[in-house]
Amino acid sequence: MCRAASRHHVVLWPLVLLARRLLGEAARRNVSKAVPAAFHRLCYLSAHASTFRYTPPPSLRTTVTNGHAPTAKVYVQALLYSPTPLTTNDIELWTRPEGKGTSNRAIARLRSLHIAQLSQSTRAKKAQDIQLTANFKKSLRLALEGGGSHNSFGVPSTLPTDPKIHIQYLDQWAGRIWQDILYYVVNSVPMKANESGGRHGSGGGGPKRAVRELLKMGGLVREGAGGLVQISEHGFNFLLQEANAQVWTLLLLWLEAADRNKALAKEQGTDITGTAIDNVEMLSFLFMLASLELGRAYDTSALTETRKNMLPALADFGLIYIDRDRPQQYYPTRLATTLTSLSTMRSVSASIDAATKKTPGDAGSLGADSTPTAPADENGGIVVETNYRIYAYTSSPLQIAILKLFCRLHMRFPNMVTARLTRESVQEAIKEGITANQIIDYLVAHAHPQMRRAAAARGTTVIPPTVMDQIRLWQLESQRMQKTPGFQFKDFESVEEYRQLAEYATEIGVLVWKDDRKGTFFVSKVEQIREFLKARKKGN
Numbered sequence: 206m207c208r209a210a211s212r213h214h215v216v217l218w219p220l221v222l223l224a225r226r227l228l229g230e231a232a233r234r235n236v237s238k239a240v241p242a243a244f245h246r247l248c249y250l251s252a253h254a255s256t257f258r259y260t261p262p263p264s265l266r267t268t269v270t271n272g273h274a275p276t277a278k279v280y281v282q283a284l285l286y287s288p289t290p291l292t293t294n295d296i297e298l299w300t301r302p303e304g305k306g307t308s309n310r311a312i313a314r315l316r317s318l319h320i321a322q323l324s325q326s327t328r329a330k331k332a333q334d335i336q337l338t339a340n341f342k343k344s345l346r347l348a349l350e351g352g353g354s355h356n357s358f359g360v361p362s363t364l365p366t367d368p369k370i371h372i373q374y375l376d377q378w379a380g381r382i383w384q385d386i387l388y389y390v391v392n393s394v395p396m397k398a399n400e401s402g403g404r405h406g407s408g409g410g411g412p413k414r415a416v417r418e419l420l421k422m423g424g425l426v427r428e429g430a431g432g433l434v435q436i437s438e439h440g441f442n443f444l445l446q447e448a449n450a451q452v453w454t455l456l457l458l459w460l461e462a463a464d465r466n467k468a469l470a471k472e473q474g475t476d477i478t479g480t481a482i483d484n485v486e487m488l489s490f491l492f493m494l495a496s497l498e499l500g501r502a503y504d505t506s507a508l509t510e511t512r513k514n515m516l517p518a519l520a521d522f523g524l525i526y527i528d529r530d531r532p533q534q535y536y537p538t539r540l541a542t543t544l545t546s547l548s549t550m551r552s553v554s555a556s557i558d559a560a561t562k563k564t565p566g567d568a569g570s571l572g573a574d575s576t577p578t579a580p581a582d583e584n585g586g587i588v589v590e591t592n593y594r595i596y597a598y599t600s601s602p603l604q605i606a607i608l609k610l611f612c613r614l615h616m617r618f619p620n621m622v623t624a625r626l627t628r629e630s631v632q633e634a635i636k637e638g639i640t641a642n643q644i645i646d647y648l649v650a651h652a653h654p655q656m657r658r659a660a661a662a663r664g665t666t667v668i669p670p671t672v673m674d675q676i677r678l679w680q681l682e683s684q685r686m687q688k689t690p691g692f693q694f695k696d697f698e699s700v701e702e703y704r705q706l707a708e709y710a711t712e713i714g715v716l717v718w719k720d721d722r723k724g725t726f727f728v729s730k731v732e733q734i735r736e737f738l739k740a741r742k743k744g745n
Contacts (some may be wrong), residue, residue, distance in 0.1 A: 372499055504534065591672065
C-alpha cells in the first residue's frame, strides 16, 4: 500500500457503467479478476502527483474496475449516493470478524488514492466518518449519469489513411522496436554504435539514444569494458517479467525521468514552460491510449500540446506509430492497447502471435474473454536435463542471447539450440550481477510444455532438483571464495621491513590482504613494490 502526502490530490476518474458499455459484460467480469501492473504504478505515482483530478475517463479500468478488491467497490457504491457519511461502526456491522483485515485494507487503499477520506476521531465520538472525496464523488456521478467529454477516448482522424498501415503492419513494427530494446538489455548492441538510433519503423538499428539513456538511468544496463552495455541484476529481472510488466517498467522509468528533469530545471531556474511534460498528464495519456482501437488512425490536432510532445517518445517505445507522410495521424500499437489488459504473455511477440491467430473479426484487439494465459507456442520452450544439458526449441536471436548469458552454447539448428550449464558460465553470469534464483526462474518460466506436464504428473519441480541445487551451490562458491590474481610477500628480514612495505602497498592501493602476526601480505600489482624494495636496499 502506498502513502501519499495529504497535500497531494491524486485522483482517477472511474466510469463503471461506461466500462460495461465499452467492454461488454463478460469483459467487465474478467477485468475485475486481476490487478494489472498499471495499478501498482498508480500507487507509486500518487506520492508524486499533486493535481491529478478524476477527469480522464480511460483511467477507470485501472482504478475501479481493475484496481480494487470487491470489498472496496462495495464501499464506493454504498457511499456514492449516500446523503450523509457512514461511520466506521457502520462498516464493522457489515463485516464478519474474520474479514476485518480485508475491510481495513480496502479502506486504506481507497484513502491512499484519495478516493475516500476519514474524519478525525474525538473523545466524544470515537467512531470516524468515512465518505468519498468531493471531486471523486462528483466525477463518478457525472460518469454514471452520462456526462463528460466525448473526446475522452481519442478523436479518430477524418483524413485518408495509408492502406499499408494495418494491424499486421503495426504488430510487426512494434515487435521490431521492442525487440531492439530487449536486445540492448542483453548486451547485443554496442554502446558507441549507431548513436542516433534507428528511425521510426526501421527496426534492427537499436533503440533511440533517449531510450538507451533511460535504460541506463533505470539500472537495467550498465556500461562495461570497451564501451559495451552489460546487463545488470535489475535488467535480468526485467527480462523475467511478462510483456505487459516490461512495458510498464519502461514507462515508469520515463515518468520518473520527467519528474527528475522538472526538479532539476527548477533548481537551475530554467524556464521550461511549454516544453516540460507533466507526469500526471503522461499517465492520463497512457490510459487513453490503452482504450483506443488497434489499427485506427487518430487525430493529433485533438491532443493538447503536452500530449503532442509525448508522441515522439512513445514512438521510440513502440507504443504508437506516426507515418512520416501523414504526421497529423497517429496509430496506437498493440503495446499501447493492451497496457491495462489481463494478458500474461511471456513476451510481446507471443502476445502478437496469439492475437494474429484469432479470427479476422477479432483481430482488432485481445478480448478479455480470450486473453491467453500461457505461451502461444506449444512446441517451443527449454528442456533441462539432469546432466546440465539444455535444449532450447527456439529460433529467436533474443532468446539465444539470453541463454548465452549463463550457458555455454554448443550447436545451433534452424529451430533448436543445444547448450550446457557449466560452473564457469554460471559464475560469469553471477559476476555480472545475475543471481542463481534468476537463472532458475528464467528456465522455469520458459520450460517446455512437456516438462511442465511431466513435473505435474510426478509432483516434482519443473527443473530437476539436482540442477537447481548445483546452480545455487555455484553461486555460494563464488560468493564464499573470491579469486584475485597477485603476489604474496613473506619471509622478510625484519619486522620493520614488513611494516614499511605493507604501508607502502596500502598507500598506492595495491594491498589486498595482510597478516601482521605471520608477517605476510598479498598485493594485486608488484612492479612498484619491487622498485620500492630495491630503492630501500640501496639506501641501506
